[in-house]
Amino acid sequence: MKKYIGFLIIVFLSSCAIHGQEKVIIFKKGELLEFKKGNYYRAPDEIEKGKPFEGVWEYKNGNENLAIKIELKKTFFPKMGFYIDAYQLNYFYNKGDNNIITNSTIENNNKTGNILETDLRKMRFSSYDMIKKRNIYITLDLLDNNKIKIELANFEDNTSSNKTKRDLTFSIPTGIILTKQNSSKATE
DSSP states (O other): OHHHHHHHHHHHHHHHHHHHTOOEEEOOTTOOOOOOTTOEEEOHHHHHHHGGGOEEEEEEETTEEEEEEEEEEEEEETTTTEEEEEEEEEEEEEOSSSOEEESTTSOGGGSEEEEETTEEEEEEEEEEETTTTEEEEEEEEEOSSSEEEEEEEEOOOOOTTOOSOOOOOOSSOOSEEEEEOSOSSOOO
16 A cells, blocks of 8 residues: 555656646747747737637538637647647538538647737638648638638648649638537537
8 A cells, every 4th residue: 555655646746847847938929039848838918819719619501510619728839849828720510411520630739820910800720621631721700799700721832833723622611600609519
């Protein structure tokens, strides 16, 4: 029994030491920071601006259903080695055939977004089209009466020598209106 209790104490102290190394830094817009590996950066100004977008939004048309869930999460950026609070968007789309298309299985830093500086009623997320196998932008336009409009766009192609015709379609609908739901869980 003493060995068991000793083991639990070691595990507890180890977890405290590991979590104690993470430094939480709260910063404001325009403040210059030197990002360091292992730190956790919080931006309270952005958090407040994004609150109207948080929650579950849904579009239904017969058996077709698109639900998106937007939440603020502590997000790890592996290439840079630090954490930051970021808004994340998960989508769940059913064309009516009970085959759910979702981005919920991809890494969390590949579906983050921010409020647009030019229009505080818009939020843009980078995401991934799971069927078309390419990166996309998802832009949400906050409307009145708990509604948002969703617009999709391909990442810009910076290669001017690319003369091939690009597929401009998406596996989830674009240009539709979604309504905010009371539930905190996306429906499938």
